[in-house]
Amino acid sequence: MGILGWLYLFVRHPDDVRTLVQYKLWYEPKRDITNPAEWEATGYNRKDMKRCWEFLDMTSRSFASVIKELDGDLARATALFYLALRGLDTVEDDMTISDEIKQPLLRSFHEKLQTPDWCFGGSGPNEKDRQLLVEFNVVIAEIALVQPEVREVIVDITHKMENGMADYAHKAVMSPTGTYIDDIEEFDLYCHYVAGLVGEGLSRLFAATGKEKSYIANELVLSNSMGLLLQKVNILRDIREDIDDSRFFWPKSIWESHGFKHPAELRDLDKRQEAIWVLSAMTLDALRHSVDALDYLALLRNQSVFNFCAIPASMAMATLALCFMNPTVFDRNIKIRKAQAVNLIMKSTNPRDVAYMFRDYARELHAKLVPADPYFVKISIACGKIEQWCEQHYPSFIVLRTAQGGRSSVSDRATGDARMRAVERHEKLLAAKASERGEVPPAPRQADDDQNVPIEFFLYVGLGMAIVFGFCAGIIVLVTRYTN
Template identity: 40%
Template sequence: MGTLGAVLKHPDDFYPLLKLKMAARHAEKQIPPEPHWAFCYTMLHKVSRSFGLVIQQLGTELRNAVCIFYLVLRALDTVEDDTSIPTDVKVPILKAFHRHVYDRDWHFSCGTKEYKVLMDQFHHVSTAFLELGKGYQEAIDDITQRMGAGMAKFICKEVETIDDYDEYCHYVAGLVGLGLSKLFHASGKEDLASDSLSNAMGLFLQKTNIIRDYLEDINEIPKSRMFWPREIWSKYVDKLEDLKYEENSVKAVQCLNDMVTNALIHAEDCLTYMSNLRDIYNFRFCAIPQIMAIGTLALCYNNIEVFRGVVKMRRGLTAKVIDRTKTMADVYGAFYDFSCMLKSKIDDVDPNANKTLKKVEAIQKACRDSGLLNKRKSYVIKSEPRYNSAMIVVFFIILAVIFSYLSANRPRLPPSLNLFLNAWMNQPLKCIAWCMSLSFLCL
């Protein structure tokens, strides 16, 4: 009912949601027949459905390389996250992981659910890796080695300072940005981006995830490691877990706003990186997650619900981002609109209000200076719908009545209506989408 209620409240979400559902089904049908590649793409959709959808639109050669890159790093992350592995066992595996990807026989049992399957059958990933071009292999090897070494370093090191925070995020996400830039360059489709811009792309996403996942991470059993830097949270509470208690709500929100402000530092570099991309598929692959990040930060800012439950963009808005992000104008427009949303929530009494305001206004200025803001249609800022939930319900009732009548009188129907009924029975989603689109145009 949650999704249905959201659609009734935001009826223009329906068509993008429908397209997203159809795209997911199409992606599942595109899984290669070879056993090792079938395993890799099936596992990709299991460990990250949203990433799997975005990666699916890349060109075949680059798509395969990014798929394997993601699975290798996901496996590496599974080793790091498994708290049951003794440190003296875990550290050598992390440091040597870049060599294991060349070994078709290597596997290591750890993790849970689909992650355990990935680790138990890692030989499929190694087999696929060895079929990639040499340039792709070298890029994946290099980043895996550096990331494994960085993870090993932080196994025994706490995130105390903001510099520690940036260093940790570099190892687990900034290096992903560097790796993707290397893969793009190896494909011949892009110039090699600078390390600083590539790093910013990863840090912006990682810091957003760390902020959003506070409650899930702090409540995890066995207790997980936390990466909110002490330099920030110690200004507000004595212990990091104190942020989740209701009596500390004011301080918790102030700490949250401090963390969001820190993440916003990377937004301008992300815009610069994306504006330099030439290939439309590479662009959409990079842009969609970045828009999701700025949108999530706007929702989390000044929001106590981060410490009470899950705060994330509704599925319909996510579907719109995926459907409508096609040009840099769309990116500037989304960043500008979400920045406006965040700016409207800044409280003058917040200790970081001025700092936050400067960061937000810098993002807005970068968007305005692009000269592209007038070339996109906003889907972030709320506007009065041209139709309401009652009209949508009435539409479906009428559609159901018409369909029942036509089915009962099918022998006497003209050929054109029989064709429609056949289409309805074989591809109902496409028919509903067509009818909804037509009705929206008429309302």
């Protein structure tokens, strides 16, 4: 970001400047895969694996950094799993490959993973990940070196995914309109093939490498929901780009019920209100996976695994809130601000904070609702389920605070929650019974009214004053030096 970019950010979003500066100064990658001490786990000293890490950076700017920070050999296993599926997806997405060549290639791709020195140079010259397939032999060579349990997961998930991709690719070719997602059920199945299976495979990798308990590999419903949440939000956000590329993933049953004869009509300004209702339906469909995602995150115990799963989930909820009721979605691809993404990365460290972020974005989304929306009630219920989940697992009237000595204390009167009346009645009842027995009644718990100003406040104030005085002093020096 250049100086003009920072100035624009300072004027429009001054809080973002602080967030980005904090991230630059204090956030450090937890792992350096190039460190010789990590070579045994990351394989960076091998030529083929080093090239695989380079392909990971080339094909995934968003996931590459979090994959590298996974513990031990899980990072290498996940990187190879990602590259195998990226190669498969590249074949499926390449419209320059004829269906006669694509079908057998897709349906036998899991066999290619076990065929030494196999590579593919038939992708179109403009295919962005073409080079991965040209040098796919390095991925195959490294898959052969991982432990058998990991290799079995990679091959099995690829086998399941390839058949689903082949079916939908063939259907797209045979359809004259290119609209090949008919209803919600088919949409769920498509997203299962391209993302839900990824969630299943990752869960199995977490268990196979010993980073999570073995039961996580059997949480197929929750793993699938995690994948579907991320995939559906991406499909929702990328509607304009997909329409321009003649790829129509929004279910026909949704947009057709609002009077559209073709998905491209969603861009028409004259039908913008109806398009917003279609967007509401897609938002509702994505929201129904959010509680499952929270349940899945609550099962994770390894910190690096939790971060790996929680960061994209938090970003998905932020993106969903940004896109909802936003007609710009139909005009261009929109994304959350960089500072917001950085803030999510720094906060997505434990289930409670992530749950609160889900809750806050659900509230933001609910605040945008209008009674005229045909999905008003259903979206309200979906947001309420997120609120209910958070309240059940992390009640809002129980606040954790840090007491003197660094130990955590519970202050359940930190808010004016009405439920505290029940607590107070219970305390009075205990005091009355103690008095009847001739005992000293327990003192009622006091609210934690510690209002000490954090040291960071004084640091920020001091820094701001130093900048102001320094600026004024500079002006005085320049004026006195160059004038009479």
